[in-house]
Amino acid sequence: MFNEMDYALNLKRVDEIIPRHLSKDWLGMWRALKNKYRIWGITVKKLFLDFDGCIVNSIKAFCQTYNYLYKYKADFVPADWMKVNQWDFGDQCPLLEGSEAVSETFASKHFFKKLEFMPNAKEVLYQLHKEFQIIIVSIGSHLNLARKSMWLYQNLGFVKDVILLNNEGTKMDKLLVNMKDSFFIDDVASNLNSSNAEIKICYGQIYPWNDEWQGIRCVKWNEVIRLLKGGID
Numbered sequence: 001m002f003n004e005m006d007y008a009l010n011l012k013r014v015d016e017i018i019p020r021h022l023s024k025d026w027l028g029m030w031r032a033l034k035n036k037y038r039i040w041g042i043t044v045k046k047l048f049l050d051f052d053g054c055i056v057n058s059i060k061a062f063c064q065t066y067n068y069l070y071k072y073k074a075d076f077v078p079a080d081w082m083k084v085n086q087w088d089f090g091d092q093c094p095l096l097e098g099s100e101a102v103s104e105t106f107a108s109k110h111f112f113k114k115l116e117f118m119p120n121a122k123e124v125l126y127q128l129h130k131e132f133q134i135i136i137v138s139i140g141s142h143l144n145l146a147r148k149s150m151w152l153y154q155n156l157g158f159v160k161d162v163i164l165l166n167n168e169g170t171k172m173d174k175l176l177v178n179m180k181d182s183f184f185i186d187d188v189a190s191n192l193n194s195s196n197a198e199i200k201i202c203y204g205q206i207y208p209w210n211d212e213w214q215g216i217r218c219v220k221w222n223e224v225i226r227l228l229k230g231g232i233d
């Protein structure tokens, strides 16, 4: 079983065995290695984690925002987030005109006001952050990322490591992030496929953007913690 006190003591022991004459650069390298490899029988792991559709129910917040912003338009029919089956929301939000309108909805104040955690996500992440370095990786427009950053600060303050990739002006890809020797959880199969992560987990319900995924799948956050902690003990 993982024991927090043992962990602290063992890391202290590792620090103590470094010869005093070593340079500061070498010490930096040693500390980086310490976080990477099994030392004294303990492995410190990194967990890269997608935001939309993994930590939070973005599909639900998106449909609620669409219903709020478009309700006075002609031919409006309320969107049902449970029935969304298209990446661009074209099936439930047909009044959105092009990718620009989708992007604006994702960046709106109302979207972040409505955004909810996936069931048990916050509780599981709180437990996991004691054993893993959690790094959130998310792609969005400039305004979406600015508001996302504030949302994370206000709602998930114990996660300090966040990589936000701005896709305005260029096509952005999470393969830019080196996930070697780490776990990676995402709901989009193409993100998982292009990553160099050691263990990849597809999160959530089956959608067209992940239905071809053949690897590990977790539908609930309780399954994620069982899997990740099982790998440590």
Ligand SMILES: [Mg+2]
Residues within 6 Å of the ligand: 050, 051, 052, 053, 054, 186, 187, 188
């Ligand atoms: Mg996602």
